[in-house]
Amino acid sequence: MNERDSFLRRLRSGLRGLPRSTVDDIIADYEGHFDAGRTAGRSEADVATALGDPARVARELRAEAGLRRWEDERSLAAALGVIVGVIGLATLDLFVVLPVLVGVASSLLAFLLVGIVTALGGGLILPFALITNLPGFTGDRLQAGLLSLGVLSGGAALTAACILFTIGLVNLLVRYGRAHYRLIAAGTGAPVRD
Amino acid sequence: MDSNLVQFKKGVLELCVLALLARSDSYGYDIASRLSAAIDMGEGTIYPLMRRMQKDGLVSTYLVESSSGPPRKYYRLTAGGRNNLTAQKAAWTDFTRAVAAILDPDLEKTS
Numbered sequence: 001m002n003e004r005d006s007f008l009r010r011l012r013s014g015l016r017g018l019p020r021s022t023v024d025d026i027i028a029d030y031e032g033h034f035d036a037g038r039t040a041g042r043s044e045a046d047v048a049t050a051l052g053d054p055a056r057v058a059r060e061l062r063a064e065a066g067l068r069r070w071e072d073e074r075s076l077a078a079a080l081g082v083i084v085g086v087i088g089l090a091t092l093d094l095f096v097v098l099p100v101l102v103g104v105a106s107s108l109l110a111f112l113l114v115g116i117v118t119a120l121g122g123g124l125i126l127p128f129a130l131i132t133n134l135p136g137f138t139g140d141r142l143q144a145g146l147l148s149l150g151v152l153s154g155g156a157a158l159t160a161a162c163i164l165f166t167i168g169l170v171n172l173l174v175r176y177g178r179a180h181y182r183l184i185a186a187g188t189g190a191p192v193r194d
Numbered sequence: 195m196d197s198n199l200v201q202f203k204k205g206v207l208e209l210c211v212l213a214l215l216a217r218s219d220s221y222g223y224d225i226a227s228r229l230s231a232a233i234d235m236g237e238g239t240i241y242p243l244m245r246r247m248q249k250d251g252l253v254s255t256y257l258v259e260s261s262s263g264p265p266r267k268y269y270r271l272t273a274g275g276r277n278n279l280t281a282q283k284a285a286w287t288d289f290t291r292a293v294a295a296i297l298d299p300d301l302e303k304t305s
Contacts, residue, residue, distance in 0.1 A: 036221065057239070
């Protein structure tokens, strides 16, 4: 198998999971690169070496695609795409960032759960407060109702705050990823031609 | 390569591409080989960058029929790309001048 096919095959396999049209588009870019290299009189092996490691190029392209999707749609799947993509870049200082990230994410999850449970609890006792009264509660029905509403909205507020914080965190990750993947593949041992 | 150097180059790659395209429209291979000759970067990284710049609206593409082989994808600066270049160039010039003055105070005195 020649260098060109092997590069393109490894690139394609590294891009698995991206939309078909995107992959074809990317592959066409690199095919054109090989064609132009041949026209310029370079060997396929030469062009492939200068392009760098296809797996690494694929990681950068995937990370970029993940970041893009997050910017287009604020969905949980897109956020996960960013996280997986940035981790896929596997830069050295990620090992410093990762423990912090895991810590922040777990506390965030804990707060989120507390928020949801509180909101559910408030919502659950609200009908009882309005119809009868809360067991063991000494105030009148209005007080009980307001108390349940308070618990409900407090929980909702905490949940919302957690979600906002998560969005901010993912945005931060996007900036971190962007700062890292550009030109990461530089100096992969490509010989300097003159 | 020195990791400091990689970090420096990372920041200016987009500026270099904008500057090249401001002179004339160009295709991926041409941009990559000119940049890699000048600042010794991996040629493969140009395409992720071009895709991002295209989505950011800094460049647009068009196909040009080629006598040898399939049509070539050319990149052209958009109006947004031109504005971006002006802004980045000014920032770069200010910054490098300030750094040069700090690195070599004598230069500042004599000039």
